[in-house]
Every structure is written in C-alpha cells, then in structure tokens.
Amino acid sequence: MAQGVRSLVWFRSDLRVADNAALFEACRRASGASGNGVVAVFLISPGEWAAHDFAPIKVDFILRSLAVLSADLAKLNIPLLIETAKTPKDIPGVLVALVKKHACDELHFNKEYEVNEAKRDAAVIDAFSAARLKAYAHTDQICVEPGEIRTGEGRFFTIYSPFKRAFFKHWDKIGGCPTLAKPSRQAETGIAPSPVPETHAASEPTGPSGRDHWRTRWPAGEHEAMKRLRQFCADSIVSYKDRRDFPGTDGTSMLSHHLAVGTISPRQCLEKGIEANLAANKGLKGNPLENGSPGPVHWISEVLWREFYVHVMVGFPRVCMHRAFQVNTEAIVWNDEPKLLEAWKQGRTGVPIVDAGMRQLLRDGWMHNRVRMIVAMYFTKDYFLNWRLGEKFFIQNLIDGFLASNNGGWQWSASTGTDAAPYFRIFNTYNQSEKFDPDGKYIREFVLELRDVQGPAIHDPEQLPGLLRSRLDYPKPLVDRVKAREKAIDAFRKLRPV
Ligand SMILES: Cc1cc2nc3c(=O)[nH]c(=O)nc-3n(C[C@H](O)[C@H](O)[C@H](O)COP(=O)(O)OP(=O)(O)OC[C@H]3O[C@@H](n4cnc5c(N)ncnc54)[C@H](O)[C@@H]3O)c2cc1C
Numbered sequence: 001m002a003q004g005v006r007s008l009v010w011f012r013s014d015l016r017v018a019d020n021a022a023l024f025e026a027c028r029r030a031s032g033a034s035g036n037g038v039v040a041v042f043l044i045s046p047g048e049w050a051a052h053d054f055a056p057i058k059v060d061f062i063l064r065s066l067a068v069l070s071a072d073l074a075k076l077n078i079p080l081l082i083e084t085a086k087t088p089k090d091i092p093g094v095l096v097a098l099v100k101k102h103a104c105d106e107l108h109f110n111k112e113y114e115v116n117e118a119k120r121d122a123a124v125i126d127a128f129s130a131a132r133l134k135a136y137a138h139t140d141q142i143c144v145e146p147g148e149i150r151t152g153e154g155r156f157f158t159i160y161s162p163f164k165r166a167f168f169k170h171w172d173k174i175g176g177c178p179t180l181a182k183p184s185r186q187a188e189t190g191i192a193p194s195p196v197p198e199t200h201a202a203s204e205p206t207g208p209s210g211r212d213h214w215r216t217r218w219p220a221g222e223h224e225a226m227k228r229l230r231q232f233c234a235d236s237i238v239s240y241k242d243r244r245d246f247p248g249t250d251g252t253s254m255l256s257h258h259l260a261v262g263t264i265s266p267r268q269c270l271e272k273g274i275e276a277n278l279a280a281n282k283g284l285k286g287n288p289l290e291n292g293s294p295g296p297v298h299w300i301s302e303v304l305w306r307e308f309y310v311h312v313m314v315g316f317p318r319v320c321m322h323r324a325f326q327v328n329t330e331a332i333v334w335n336d337e338p339k340l341l342e343a344w345k346q347g348r349t350g351v352p353i354v355d356a357g358m359r360q361l362l363r364d365g366w367m368h369n370r371v372r373m374i375v376a377m378y379f380t381k382d383y384f385l386n387w388r389l390g391e392k393f394f395i396q397n398l399i400d401g402f403l404a405s406n407n408g409g410w411q412w413s414a415s416t417g418t419d420a421a422p423y424f425r426i427f428n429t430y431n432q433s434e435k436f437d438p439d440g441k442y443i444r445e446f447v448l449e450l451r452d453v454q455g456p457a458i459h460d461p462e463q464l465p466g467l468l469r470s471r472l473d474y475p476k477p478l479v480d481r482v483k484a485r486e487k488a489i490d491a492f493r494k495l496r497p498v
Contacts, residue, residue, distance in 0.1 A: 004031030014262035027183035047087035068221025092127030110140035146314035156315025248441035376413035423492035
C-alpha cells in the first residue's frame with residue numbers, strides 16, 4: 001500500500017541532487033521506495049533569461065548541468081520534466097497544471113531572493129493556494145535565511161565584518177548548517193523524463209569563443225563541482241590567502257559558476273572548508289569558520305561575502321532595481337561617452353591589465369576577482385562611466401553571473417554600495433598591475449599584442465621608447481589618469497548626505 005505524498009520539485013538555481021533542501025524534503029515526505037514517488041521539473045524560461053540578461057555561456061552551462069541532473073534523478077526513479085514558460089507570468093499556470101496532470105499533492109522549491117524572482121514565487125504560492133494545493137519554499141541558496149541575522153537594533157547589516165561576526169555567533173547558536181543526506185531511491189512513477197535540450201536560442205555564442213571552448217573550460221554538473229571543490233581543498237586552500245589575488249596563478253577555487261547555478265551548495269563549500277581547516281589543525285579549539293589556518297579561514301570568509309550580498313539584497317531591495325545603495329550617489333552625473341564604453345567592452349582601453357581582464361571575460365565568460373575589481377574601478381573612476389552599464393555587461397557575459405554578488409562588486413567599486421571602497425581611495429591601475437601580475441604572465445595570456453614586451457613596460461607600454469611603442473598594434477590610453485581621478489573625487493566630494 002503506497003504511503004506518503006507525491007511532490008513536484010521545481011529546480012531553478014539548485015541543479016544538484018546532493019544537499020538540496022527542496023528535493024530532500026520532497027523525498028522525505030514521499031516515504032521512499034514504498035511511497036508515491038517524486039516528480040521533478042525545470043522550466044525553460046526565455047522571457048526571464050532575456051529580461052535578466054543571462055549570458056549565453058551561462059545558459060549553456062545550465063543546459064549541460066541539467067543533463068547531469070536528469071541522469072542522477074533517474075537513478076532515484078525521479079523523472080525530470082523540461083517544460084517551457086515563455087514569460088514569468090506563465091509559470092504559476094504551468095506548475096499548477098503539471099501538479100494536477102501528474103497527480104502530485106504539493107510543490108517544493110528553493111527560494112531565490114531577487115525582487116522579480118521573489119514576486120514570481122509569491123505568485124506561484126498564491127496560485128497554488130487558489131487551487132487548494134500546497135507549495136513549500138525552502139532556504140538553500142544561502143546558509144541562513146535573510147533577516148535571521150540582524151544588528152542589535154534589529155536592522156540588516158550593511159558592513160561585512162560585523163555581519164560575519166554575527167554569522168559566526170548564529171552558526172554556533174544553531175549548531176552549524178550541516179549538509180543534507182542524498183535522497184534514497186523513490187517509488188516508480190511511470191512518468192518518462194523529458195529529453196534535455198543541448199542548445200537553446202539563448203545559449204548561442206555571440207563572442208569570440210564558441211561552445212567547444214566553453215565545454216572544455218567549464219565541465220558541468222554536480223560531480224564536476226564536487227571534484228573541483230575536493231581538489232581545491234586538497235591542493236590549494238592552504239595557500240589561498242597568499243595566492244588568491246594573483247590572476248596569473250590558479251589560486252582560487254573557480255567554483256562561482258557552480259554556486260550560481262547550484263551544482264554545489266554553500267553548505268557543501270563551508271563543510272569542506274571546515275574539514276580542510278580541521279585537517280591542518282588537529283585539536284583546533286573554537287569555531288573552525290574563524291579559527292585555524294589562514295587559507296581555509298580566508299576562503300570561508302569569501303564564501304560568506306556571497307551570503308552577505310544576498311542578505312543586503314533582501315534588506316535593501318533597491319539594489320536589485322538599478323538603484324544605488326548609497327542613495328545620495330544617485331545625484332552623480334556620470335560620463336556619457338560611448339567611445340570609452342566600447343573600448344572597455346572590447347578590451348581595447350590601452351591599459352594592459354584592464355584589457356587582459358576584459359578579454360578573459362569575452363573568451364572564458366569568467367574573470368579573476370582582483371581583476372574584476374580593477375576593471376570595475378577603472379570603469380567607474382578613470383572613465384567615470386555609470387556602474388549600471390558595467391554591471392549589465394558583466395551579467396551578459398559571465399558564466400557565474402549572480403545578481404547579488406555582481407551588484408555588490410560593482411557598487412563596491414563605484415563607491416555607491418554597502419561597505420564600499422571610499423571614493424577617494426581610487427586604485428592606481430598600473431600599481432595594481434605591477435603588484436598582482438608582477439611578471440605580466442596574466443597580461444601576456446590575454447593581450448597577445450604585448451606578448452613580446454619585456455620588463456615593466458608590460459604594465460604600461462607608453463614607457464617604451466618611441467620606435468618600439470610605434471611597432472605595437474595596441475591602442476593608447478584614452479584618458480589622463482590624474483585628471484580623471486580628480487574629476488571623480490570632485491564629483492563625490494560635492495554629494496550631499498540624504
Ligand atoms: C565587479 C565585480 C563583479 C562580480 N560579479 C560576480 C558575479 O556575477 N557572480 C559571482 O559569483 N561573483 C561575482 N563577483 C565576486 C568574485 O569576483 C567571484 O565570486 C570570484 O572571482 C569567483 O572566483 P572563485 O570561485 O575562484 O572564488 P574564490 O576566491 O575561490 O571564492 C569562493 C567563492 O566565494 C564567493 N566569493 C568570493 N569573492 C566574492 C566576492 N567578492 N563577492 C561575493 N562572493 C564572493 C564566490 O561564490 C566564490 O565562488 C564579482 C566581483 C566584482 C568585484
């Protein structure tokens with residue numbers, strides 16, 4: 001006699017079987033092999049993808065990750081259906097119809113926190129309630145639900161360090177955020193899984209590199225994500241603090257794309273980070289998130305920046321609607337210079353480290369964090385262009401595009417955000433280049449015109465003697481750094497508090 005309820009699990013940015021709160025709960029309530037079975041669905045949502053500027057490389061990565069997910073779910077007897085909802089407005093109707101068609105009792109999904117996504121999910125819950133069906137939303141994309149960690153005055157944190165301290169306290173209080181066991185095999189449903197499309201109009205390459213490169217560069221699915229996490233923790237996490245800022249080395253985990261589509265969870269990251277910390281520090285006392293080896297502790301802290309930015313987005317939803325966190329900075333009149341914007345987008349600014357970063361973005365759909373900071377600061381301070389344009393271009397091209405972190409990073413660089421870089425502390429791009437790419441290895445990999453340039457001129461080809469410089473097919477910088485800096489500082493100095 002079958003027991004338990006039959007659930008539909010709606011996958012979105014959580015494309016994994018292990019440690020997935022919605023799937024775990026649906027399977028628990030279905031009562032395993034003697035139960036009523038579990039059905040899964042992913043909605044291809046071209047309207048949403050277009051409205052939110054999903055990069056083709058990210059859509060391609062999602063499709064490839066879905067193929068892995070579908071195979072893994074099939075091993076648990078859970079069919080993954082692939083349906084289309086042209087616009088977000090169609091989603092509630094599609095889901096209610098699916099639940100009815102497959103005799104499901106309820107819907108489970110993991111929360112997404114952007115304003116439009118939260119509205120969409122509220123509409124789904126309303127539609128289910130109107131149809132006398134149940135829909136459950138779970139916390140999964142981050143470790144702690146936004147709002148659970150607040151300042152002494154009950155507000156959302158706006159500065160990272162006190163947020164992190166409060167997170168550690170909360171972690172101790174709730175006994176950590178353990179990962180969830182992988183679900184067991186469920187009862188057969190007799191429903192066939194859908195074929196997973198290999199491509200979609202939204203995954204068509206538009207830049208200089210194509211699918212073959214994407215697919216070699218970024219293997220998809222949760223097994224690849226876990227392999228990468230394990231490898232990073234075994235080989236590199238201990239030296240992370242020393243190597244993380246050097247784009248010419250493989251010093252970081254390169255897991256952001258997996259976190260963005262949910263082929264790995266932040267809980268899994270913290271668990272493995274803690275394990276690495278404990279392995280390096282036998283008998284470690286105190287909270288292993290914050291005590292122990294500098295490498296793991298620093299990496300854990302970076303993972304928590306992502307958590308912080310999601311909490312900020314929920315506490316201050318304006319940041320998700322093209323508005324500045326520091327409201328008074330909305331009075332800034334940014335430059336309107338299409339020529340500068342184009343040069344930056346194409347990686348032809350004449351500043352090697354900036355061009356290397358932008359060409360890495362165009363080739364790989366990814367950029368090293370230090371270089372993201374450099375190119376964003378150059379964009380917003382030296383070019384004095386509106387951070388919203390840079391934010392958009394990043395999302396349109398990043399495989400790891402994630403609104404909360406992207407917006408956080410851009411507003412940090414523009415000095416308009418939470419915990420932002422003070423407006424008068426503008427990176428000297430050339431010093432950054434010399435410090436973090438000392439031998440020019442990173443620049444030479446991406447700016448091929450400069451590959452034969454030797455010595456410090458790799459950072460600033462204008463230092464080359466006239467004849468040598470004239471032989472380079474490489475643009476000259478378009479702005480005077482000193483004047484640009486003065487202009488930016490002046491514009492911020494004139495702002496009035498709101
Ligand atoms: C202008 C700008 C835009 C950015 N846009 C995005 C984006 O769209 N998506 C995105 O995931 N990250 C973004 N970041 C943050 C960061 O650059 C990337 O997360 C990081 O480079 C990914 O590489 P990794 O996985 O090797 O990171 P690691 O150094 O190994 O860090 C581990 C994880 O911690 C998180 N993390 C690390 N640094 C940050 C940070 N500064 N802010 C938030 N989370 C962080 C990421 O999820 C990352 O995968 C942006 C940063 C800046 C300055």
